[in-house]
Amino acid sequence: MMKRFIFFILFIITVFAVYLWQKRPIDRYEYFEKGQKLEHFNGLEFSGSEACISCHEDVYNQHIKSAHYLSSTIPSDSTIKGIHEGISDSFKIGKHHSYSIQKKWNGFFQILKNDSISKIVREDKIDIVIGSGVKGQSYFSWEDDKLFQLQTSYFVPSKQWINSPGYKETIEPKKRPISVSCLECHATFAKMTSRKQTKNEFNKRSIILGIDCERCHGPAAKHVEYQIKFPNDTIGKHILKQNQLSRQQKMDMCALCHSGSKTKKPNTEFRFVLGDTLDNYVVKDFRSFYRSKHKSTVDVHGNQVELLEASKCFKKTASMDCNTCHNAHAKERGNLINFNNKCINCHSSQKINCSLPSTSSEDNASNCIDCHMPISNSNSLKIQDNDSLVQVKVRSHLIKIYETPTDKITQYINNL
Structure with a gap:
C-alpha cells in the first residue's frame, strides 16, 4: 500500500512538473x-x-x-x-x-x-x-x-x-x-x-x-x-560586404521590406539574401511601381524605397542609397541633428536659401528634415482608436521642396 501511495505521489509530481515546463x-x-x-x-x-x-x-x-x-x-x-x-x-x-x-x-x-x-x-x-x-x-x-x-x-x-x-x-x-x-x-x-x-x-x-x-x-x-x-x-x-555591391543590390536589400505591397513568387519567402536581385522573387517589377497607373496609391508607409528613388537627391547622385543617411546598426530614430548633418554634408558647397520666415536663417538651414521630408498621414496604415479611425503618421522619404507642410506626396509623383 505504501509503495502504491509513493508511486501515486511521484506520478502527481511528474505530471505537475511537465505542466510547469510547458507553461x-x-x-x-x-x-x-x-x-x-x-x-x-x-x-x-x-x-x-x-x-x-x-x-x-x-x-x-x-x-x-x-x-x-x-x-x-x-x-x-x-x-x-x-x-x-x-x-x-x-x-x-x-x-x-x-x-x-x-x-x-x-x-x-x-x-x-x-x-x-x-x-x-x-x-x-x-x-x-x-x-x-x-x-x-x-x-x-x-x-x-x-x-x-x-x-x-x-x-x-x-x-x-x-x-x-x-x-x-x-x-x-x-x-x-x-x-x-x-x-x-x-x-x-x-x-x-x-x-x-x-x-x-x-x-x-x-x-x-x-x-x-x-x-x-x-x-x-x-x-x-x-x-x-x-x-x-x-x-x-x-x-558579403556593402562595398562589394552595386547600388541596386544595396537598395534591393532594403526594398525587400520597404517597397510596399509586392506580389511574390510562390515559396520565395526568406530565400532572398544580400546580393540577390529582388526582381527574381516578385511577380512584377516593383521599381516601376510608382511610375505605373497605380502611382497615386504610393503611401508614406512601407514605400520608402519608391519615394526615395523618386527624389532628385537620389536621381542626381550615382552613389546615394539608404545607407547614405541610415546606419542600420544603430538606434537613430528622433535624432534630427544627425540626419540634418547628412543633408548638410552633401549640400555644404551650395548656398542654402531657405524661404521660411525665421529670426535666424541658420535655424532653417539646420533643420532640413522637417521641411523636406515631412511627417505625413498614411492612407494605408490606419487604426481604430476608441470611436475614430486614426491615420498613423510616418515621415516621408520623398525629398523635395514642399509647397506646404500638408502638400500631398502623390501630387508630386503624378507629375514625374
Whole structure:
C-alpha cells in the first residue's frame, strides 16, 4: 500500500512538473540557438548573432537597441510597452467585454473578460512581441506549431490598447493565422514545418527573431569558423560586404521590406539574401511601381524605397542609397541633428536659401528634415482608436521642396 501511495505521489509530481515546463516563460533560445545547426535555403548555415560579438562587440551592442533588432522578440516587462506606459489597462470590445494584457508567474497573457459578471472568458499566452514599439505592437501566440495574432495591440502615440488592425469590432471567435510572409519582414529566418497542413505552421527551432546580423549579411557560420581559425585576417572571408555591391543590390536589400505591397513568387519567402536581385522573387517589377497607373496609391508607409528613388537627391547622385543617411546598426530614430548633418554634408558647397520666415536663417538651414521630408498621414496604415479611425503618421522619404507642410506626396509623383 505504501509503495502504491509513493508511486501515486511521484506520478502527481511528474505530471505537475511537465505542466510547469510547458507553461514556463519562453526565452529567445527556445527558437534558434547558437550552436544549433540551421541551414538557409541556399545551403549556408546560420551562426547566430552572438557569434559576432567577439569581433564586432560595439556594433552588436548598438544593434540590439535598434528597431530592426526589436521588430520581433520575446515578451518581457521591457518589450511589452503598454504594461507600464499605457494610460489604461484594457480596451472595451462589444457591450460587456474587455481585453487586457496581464503578467503571471508563467508569462504574459491576453485576458478576455466579461465585465458585466466580472468573469474571465478566455486566456491566450503571448509568445512573440511584434513591433519595436515606435508606432505600436501586436502579439503572436502559439497553438502547438501554429502561429496566430491576438486581438489586442498597443498604439504608442495615444498610449492605449486597441483592437488589432484587421480585426472586427466584435469578439473574434478565431485568432488570425500568421503566414510566413508576415514573418519575413519581422524576423531573420523561419521555416514552415514539413507537414505544411496550414499556412501558419512553423518549425520553432528554425525561427530567428528580430532583423538580426545574418538577415542583412547572410548566414555567417562559414565566416565565423574561418575567423576563429585565422583571427589576424582582417579582410573578412565568406561574408558579403556593402562595398562589394552595386547600388541596386544595396537598395534591393532594403526594398525587400520597404517597397510596399509586392506580389511574390510562390515559396520565395526568406530565400532572398544580400546580393540577390529582388526582381527574381516578385511577380512584377516593383521599381516601376510608382511610375505605373497605380502611382497615386504610393503611401508614406512601407514605400520608402519608391519615394526615395523618386527624389532628385537620389536621381542626381550615382552613389546615394539608404545607407547614405541610415546606419542600420544603430538606434537613430528622433535624432534630427544627425540626419540634418547628412543633408548638410552633401549640400555644404551650395548656398542654402531657405524661404521660411525665421529670426535666424541658420535655424532653417539646420533643420532640413522637417521641411523636406515631412511627417505625413498614411492612407494605408490606419487604426481604430476608441470611436475614430486614426491615420498613423510616418515621415516621408520623398525629398523635395514642399509647397506646404500638408502638400500631398502623390501630387508630386503624378507629375514625374
